[in-house]
């Protein structure tokens with residue numbers, strides 16, 4: 001069994017994390033800069049020890065502060081692939097990849113055979129005799145992937161593995177990762193800032209913010225019904241938090257600055273809920289329309305940017321500091337309405353376009369979450 005259980009605090013970095021990963025699951029770890037994503041990987045790989053906590057891989061305890069257990073980095077069955085390939089410069093590609101099986105006791109011929117298998121799997125057989133200095137960034141990253149897998153890790157940690165590659169190289173490496181993650185059914189965590197990695201590589205998502213897992217769900221769940229601000233940002237949807245209030249046949253939400261949002265979904269009065277709606281569902285008006293059932297928000301435009309063939313109009317941040325709302329409209333509408341930053345307008349969205357979901361507690365979600 002290669003499922004992962006982690007619970008760890010690390011005061012010096014403001015970390016209080018809890019995470020469970022199923023055997024064979026690939027989890028995309030998302031979150032703003034400094035949230036604790038790399039620290040999560042370091043706690044698992046054993047580079048960093050928690051103040052208190054436990055890391056278990058299957059039945060094996062890798063870290064347990066209660067019993068003073070810290071299995072050394074090389075003996076944890078965990079391989080890390082970083083942004084930079086970090087190959088040994090004095091060894092050719094094949095020897096770099098063979099290093100992992102050699103260091104676990106394989107003889108030279110066996111290690112070489114394992115290396116050649118993995119070099120083939122990542123499409124790099126023709127690079128076997130080259131030294132790292134003779135490889136491009138993308139080629140070096142292929143070798144690094146082969147090296148990580150040649151160790152036959154029980155768990156693979158990927159820390160922004162495509163971030164250092166140019167836009168032409170990244171798709172090829174993403175395909176390699178997709179093959180090795182999907183086809184081998186290996187348990188893996190991938191830290192990324194890229195939505196493409198999430199949809200191409202991951203089964204589920206963990207959003208980390210302020211040292212805590214604030215959202216955990218399947219990729220579909222998080223992208224269609226995010227419950228955290230960061231989840232909403234990456235999914236490109238609007239998210240407003242508040243408390244449920246009773247409305248006729250439905251539920252509404254009231255924010256702590258007194259705005260009411262009508263949507264679909266029934267929730268117990270007083271519970272924390274989030275309203276989620278697409279920027280494409282928002283229209284922009286200069287005067288408040290009165291047709292109901294609609295939500296009408298008086299906002300000030302913060303910025304406008306080209307988004308595909310349209311314009312995304314974003315309002316100023318909410319009074320609680322959360323991001324402003326986005327509306328996607330046509331360039332013609334922007335021109336007709338004379339929109340510009342600083343202008344007061346009304347954002348309008350139909351109630352049936354707004355979905356109300358229960359908000360997640362700001363801790364790991366261990367109850368209802370299942371892999372989709």
Ligand SMILES: Nc1ncnc2c1ncn2[C@@H]1O[C@H](COP(=O)(O)OP(=O)(O)OP(=O)(O)O)[C@@H](O)[C@H]1O
Nearest residue numbers: 012013014031032033034035036037038039040208
């Ligand atoms: N070696 C270190 N020593 C002390 N504090 C650190 C160290 N590395 C990171 N931190 C702090 O721990 C917190 C979490 O950082 P971490 O690098 O895990 O975040 P991250 O989510 O990976 O961010 P990024 O997306 O910017 O890489 C931050 O406050 C950071 O300043």
